[in-house]
Amino acid sequence: MSLVFRPKHIFGETFSSLRRNFLMGFTAITTVAITLFIVGVFSIIVFDIQSVLNSIENQVEIAVYLKDNISDDLKIYIEDEIKEWPEVEEVTFISKDQALERFKTQNEGSDILKEIQGNPLPASFEIRLKDPQKIEQVALRFVDKDGGNIEGVDEVIYGRNYVKKLFSITAVTGTIALLIIIILVLATMVLIFNTIRLSIYARRKEIEVMKLVGATNWYVRAPFLFEGSFEGFIGGGIAVLLLYFLNRFLLIKGETALVETMRIKNLALLGTDNVIIFIYLAIIVIGILIGLLSSGFALRRYLKV
Amino acid sequence: MNMIEFRNVSKIYENDSAALKDINLVIKKGEFVFMVGPSGSGKSTFIKLLIKEISSTTGTIFIAGRNICNLKNNRIPQLRRNIGCIFQDYKLLSDRTVFENIAFALEVIGKPNYIIKAQVPQVLKLVGLYNKMDSLPHQLSGGEQQRVCIARAFVNRPPILLADEPTGNLDPATSEGIMKLLSRINLIGTTVVMATHEKSIVNAMRRRVVELEDGIIIRDQKRGVYGS
Ligand SMILES: Nc1ncnc2c1ncn2[C@@H]1O[C@H](COP(=O)(O)OP(=O)(O)O)[C@@H](O)[C@H]1O
Ligand SMILES: [Mg+2]
Numbered sequence: 055m056s057l058v059f060r061p062k063h064i065f066g067e068t069f070s071s072l073r074r075n076f077l078m079g080f081t082a083i084t085t086v087a088i089t090l091f092i093v094g095v096f097s098i099i100v101f102d103i104q105s106v107l108n109s110i111e112n113q114v115e116i117a118v119y120l121k122d123n124i125s126d127d128l129k130i131y132i133e134d135e136i137k138e139w140p141e142v143e144e145v146t147f148i149s150k151d152q153a154l155e156r157f158k159t160q161n162e163g164s165d166i167l168k169e170i171q172g173n174p175l176p177a178s179f180e181i182r183l184k185d186p187q188k189i190e191q192v193a194l195r196f197v198d199k200d201g202g203n204i205e206g207v208d209e210v211i212y213g214r215n216y217v218k219k220l221f222s223i224t225a226v227t228g229t230i231a232l233l234i235i236i237i238l239v240l241a242t243m244v245l246i247f248n249t250i251r252l253s254i255y256a257r258r259k260e261i262e263v264m265k266l267v268g269a270t271n272w273y274v275r276a277p278f279l280f281e282g283s284f285e286g287f288i289g290g291g292i293a294v295l296l297l298y299f300l301n302r303f304l305l306i307k308g309e310t311a312l313v314e315t316m317r318i319k320n321l322a323l324l325g326t327d328n329v330i331i332f333i334y335l336a337i338i339v340i341g342i343l344i345g346l347l348s349s350g351f352a353l354r355r356y357l358k359v
Numbered sequence: 360m361n362m363i364e365f366r367n368v369s370k371i372y373e374n375d376s377a378a379l380k381d382i383n384l385v386i387k388k389g390e391f392v393f394m395v396g397p398s399g400s401g402k403s404t405f406i407k408l409l410i411k412e413i414s415s416t417t418g419t420i421f422i423a424g425r426n427i428c429n430l431k432n433n434r435i436p437q438l439r440r441n442i443g444c445i446f447q448d449y450k451l452l453s454d455r456t457v458f459e460n461i462a463f464a465l466e467v468i469g470k471p472n473y474i475i476k477a478q479v480p481q482v483l484k485l486v487g488l489y490n491k492m493d494s495l496p497h498q499l500s501g502g503e504q505q506r507v508c509i510a511r512a513f514v515n516r517p518p519i520l521l522a523d524e525p526t527g528n529l530d531p532a533t534s535e536g537i538m539k540l541l542s543r544i545n546l547i548g549t550t551v552v553m554a555t556h557e558k559s560i561v562n563a564m565r566r567r568v569v570e571l572e573d574g575i576i577i578r579d580q581k582r583g584v585y586g587s
Contacts, residue, residue, distance in 0.1 A: 063466070259452060260463075266410070266450070267511070268439035269467035271432070 067277040068284050071253045078252060079285060082245040086289020086344065087296070089238035090337045094297040096231040097333050116181040116193050116212040122150070124177075124206040132206065136181060139195075141188045146180045153177065176208055239344065246285055246348035250278050254356045261357065275353055282349025283342045290341025294334045301330060361424065362388045362519060362550045363409065368418030370404050370574075378404040380574040382418070386552065388518070391545045393561050394554040395585045396571035402554035405571070406523045409552075410442055411435050423518070440468055443512030443520040443549075447527035449504045451496040457483070457507050458492040464511045482514040486540060502533035506540065513544060520544060522553040526560060534560060561585035 072079040120129065129147075136145045148156070153175035161167055183189060193212040198204050254261065264274050363386040370379040378401045386392050394402045407413045408420060411427060420427050427438060451460050458479055465475045483489045486506040496504055505525055512520060522541065526534035538560060545551045555561065561568060561584065568583030569576055 259450070263450060263452065263463065263511075264467045265436075266439065266444055267464040267468060267515070268436040268441075270436045273467060273469075 063273075064276050064280050067253070067257070068281040071249075071256070071281055074256060075249060075252050078245070078249045082242070082249050082285050083289045083292070085238070085242045085245050086286055086341055087292035089235065089242050090290050090293035090341055091296050092231070092238065093235055093340070094293055094333060094337050095300070096227075096235070097336075098297070098301065098330065100228065101329055101333070115183050115189055116210065118179040118181065118196060118207055119176040119209045119211070120178060121206055121208045122176065128206045129177075133179065136179060139192065141183050141185065141192055142181055143184045144182045148178045148180060150175055150177045242289075242344055243348040243351070246282050246345055247352045249285065250282050250349040250352035251356055253278060253281060254352065275357065278349050278353055278357070279346060282345040282352070284345065286341035286343070286345025286348075287338065288341075289345075290338040293337055293341070297334065297337070360388045361385050361421065362390070363552070364421040366419045366421070368408070368415045368420055370401075370408060370413065371416045378574050379408075379415075379571075382574075382576060384569065384576065384579070386550060388550055389545070389548055391542070391551045391564075391566045392553070393564070393566055393568045393583075393585070394552060394571060395556060395561055395568055397556060399573075400571040401574040402556075402571060403523055404574075406444075406521050406552070406554055409519075409521060410439055410444060436468070440515060441517050441519065443509075443515070443517040445505070445508045445512050445520070445522045445525050447524040449496070449508040451504060451507055451511075453496050456493050456495055457488060457499070457510075460496070460507055461511045461514050464514060468515070478514055482510045485513070485543075486510045500533070501529050502536060505529065505533075505537055509537070509540060509544070513549075517549070519550045519552070522551065524555055525553065526555065526557060531559065535563075538564065558585045 118132075133145065133147060136142055150173050154170075154173045157170075157175060158167060181192065183192060189212050193210050196204055196207050196210045203210065261274055363384070365382045365384040368379060368382040369377065371377045382405075394405055396402055404413070408415055409422070411430065415428060418428075422438070422442075430438060452463065455463065461479045461482065462475045465478065470478075480489060480492070483492050486509055488503060488506050488510065491499065491503065496507065499507070509525075520541070525541070526537055529537065534557070541551055541553065542564075565582045565584070568578065568580050568585055570578040570585070
């Protein structure tokens with residue numbers, strides 16, 4: 055197959071076609087952008103929740119914060135007790151000084167440090183379990199008969215409620231999102247399909263002559279495939295730009311707040327993670343694929359070679 | 360050498376109308392053949408089979424000794440590069456000049472620019488339109504438009520030239536000029552097959568005449584006339 059690369063042939067048509075059917079092309083590109091933006095937002099949320107879940111499960115499963123006035127005897131007694139429990143994989147004592155040290159390294163350069171006076175952070179036991187499922191059962195051992203905490207313990211954090219909520223939120227929103235995305239992708243494909251159909255129609259005489267004088271099938275198809283993928287590419291690009299700003303000005307702040315309320319340590323923040331670059335690239339690739347596929351369908355339907 | 364050979368070729372369209380029935384025909388290299396017959400007798404079907412715009416229902420067609428019936432889809436362009444084709448309605452692109460219309464045919468088969476620049480003026484001289492190369496089709500007479508169509512079909516020097524009622528829209532005097540041009544192209548070795556139902560043109564030329572009626576060859580004459 056001899057397909058001589060003629061940029062004018064492949065690219066030139068796209069622009070004259072976009073000029074000819076500006077409204078159609080514009081609508082198609084906008085729909086691609088909206089669709090992929092929503093895909094992007096949900097991917098980010100799903101990846102985020104996943105990373106929060108991972109952090110909760112893999113890092114501190116139960117943090118037992120101790121009262122500042124706890125006696126050494128009681129502290130040692132509680133530690134020995136915890137070590138006896140068969141569910142426990144590892145227990146680490148974090149003193150007040152260590153807690154402060156860690157807080158400082160985690161918030162290096164932040165204004166928060168200037169506002170800290172003395173050491174407001176409590177000492178704690180961090181308990182890792184062999185089986186994360188047992189987390190509630192173990193955590194409840196720090197609760198006494200009246201529903202308060204046992205002596206010497208200020209607060210027990212184990213994120214179980216967050217985990218449950220996150221799971222149910224992801225399940226429901228995930229299903230709804232998937233439905234919305236499928237509908238939007240179909241709508242997008244119909245719109246691109248239509249722009250390509252119009253382009254084929256507008257160029258039907260040229261196509262007839264091309265086939266008559268022996269242009270290869272790919273030579274005839276190439277401009278339309280390019281036009282479709284170009285619309286997908288531009289739509290995907292716009293979606294990525296929107297996502298970038300959304301992430302920059304909303305998500306990262308939201309995530310930081312989330313991390314602070316949940317006291318999760320060492321959480322890999324998606325907003326600053328390489329994963330987001332991957333999501334951006336994937337969105338552009340998906341845009342191009344949607345465009346290629348839609349124009350492919352249009353060619354099958356309207357361009358018999 | 361047999362340029363075109365039909366062996367027991369039938370064409371039945373989807374709606375069960377049999378346009379050609381069991382056609383056997385040999386056309387030698389360098390021949391000039393008229394396919395004649397009334398409207399609906401199967402002339403255009405014959406032409407379309409040769410460029411594989413449609414496929415035969417049964418039988419085999421050979422072009423330059425090669426069976427084109429089992430030709431793969433991606434080999435069809437190669438076949439068409441070796442067959443020039445002209446029509447009653449010219450099929451010119453109205454937004455391109457004469458030069459551009461012909462250059463287009465070379466461009467889309469991947470010919471480099473320097474070949475285009477050399478071959479287009481040459482073929483325009485052959486058809487007598489060298490000084491009109493910058494005109495748009497609507498600025499030309501019917502006869503001139505048909506010459507552009509011939510130039511486009513012939514610019515690549517194909518061994519076969521097919522013409523489907525090329526003079527259908529032209530007056531007798533203009534038609535004569537077109538026939539002279541086709542004769543000249545035939546004289547330099549091109550095999551020409553021309554479908555027509557115009558008796559005067561056929562009779563003036565005294566070439567081989569194959570007459571179709573309802574999809575059957577009813578006459579094949581060496582130096583024939585039509586409806587004498
Ligand atoms: N695409 C088609 N579908 C169905 N029937 C067709 C088609 N093209 C031609 N025919 C029929 O085949 C017969 C021969 O047509 P055609 O080859 O065009 O004849 P001619 O060119 O001699 O006028 C006619 O009866 C015509 O109606
Ligand atoms: Mg006809």
